[in-house]
Amino acid sequence: MRMAGKRVTSTEVTPDTMTDPVDWARHYWEQQKLDGDEQRFLTLTSLLRYQRLVADEVDSELKKHGLNMTDYLLLMTLQLSEHGTRLISSLARNLMVHATTATLATDRLEQRELLARSPHPTDRRATCVTITQKGREAIDTATRALTAIDFGMRGSSPTDVTQLHDALTAMRQSAGDA
Numbered sequence: 001m002r003m004a005g006k007r008v009t010s011t012e013v014t015p016d017t018m019t020d021p022v023d024w025a026r027h028y029w030e031q032q033k034l035d036g037d038e039q040r041f042l043t044l045t046s047l048l049r050y051q052r053l054v055a056d057e058v059d060s061e062l063k064k065h066g067l068n069m070t071d072y073l074l075l076m077t078l079q080l081s082e083h084g085t086r087l088i089s090s091l092a093r094n095l096m097v098h099a100t101t102a103t104l105a106t107d108r109l110e111q112r113e114l115l116a117r118s119p120h121p122t123d124r125r126a127t128c129v130t131i132t133q134k135g136r137e138a139i140d141t142a143t144r145a146l147t148a149i150d151f152g153m154r155g156s157s158p159t160d161v162t163q164l165h166d167a168l169t170a171m172r173q174s175a176g177d178a
Contacts (some may be wrong), residue, residue, distance in 0.1 A: 022046050053151035061149055065142045066112070070097060071106045075114060075139045076130035085130040114138050126132065 002029035011014035019021035022045050029038050035159050055069065062072050074093050086094075099148050105173055109115045131139070146152075153161060 019048055021049065052110070057149060057152035057154070057156050058146060061145050061152075062142060065138065065145060067142055070095065070101060071109055072139070074102065074105050075109065075131060075135055076143070078115060078129065079136060079139050083130075085128050085137075088129055109135065138162065 022042055025045055026042055028039070028139055029041065059069060062068060067075075077091055077094055078086060088102050088106055089099060091106075092099045095102065097105075106115065107115065110117055112131075112134075113132055115129050116129050118128045118130065120128055150156065156164075169178075
């Protein structure tokens with residue numbers, strides 16, 4: 001456990017002086033002798049807290065560029081695609097958002113001329129979106145800004161980032177993602 005930056009044992013600290021919420025949860029889990037997988041619960045808690053910290057910092061930076069996370073990831077997906085064009089339905093699946101969310105993001109970005117909509121050449125029901133030059137410039141600027149803040153992972157070493165990426169990739173794959 002951590003208290004004021006130093007490592008202490010659980011017998012030296014009381015729950016109201018714990019600074020790490022995950023340590024606080026561990027303390028009460030052990031004290032109450034709860035059933036279940038304590039380590040997975042604590043890992044879930046830690047993962048969700050870290051995700052929120054990273055997302056908050058990234059969201060704050062993107063806001064300066066008039067983007068939100070969905071807008072950024074949608075534009076980046078288009079930027080990374082071979083021809084800069086994808087179906088809205090493919091974008092929604094790739095970003096793990098509802099098709100309505102992808103459509104609303106497309107509306108916002110099209111209004112700002114960061115992407116253009118076009119009908120699918122063979123499927124009348126499908127709509128393609130293509131990143132524009134203005135969109136490429138916007139995504140490049142936003143990506144440079146996110147790079148400057150380590151994509152919200154400040155203080156993490158390159159080794160930490162690589163290990164986290166590798167662990168998350170293995171866990172995603174075991175859950176059927178990819």
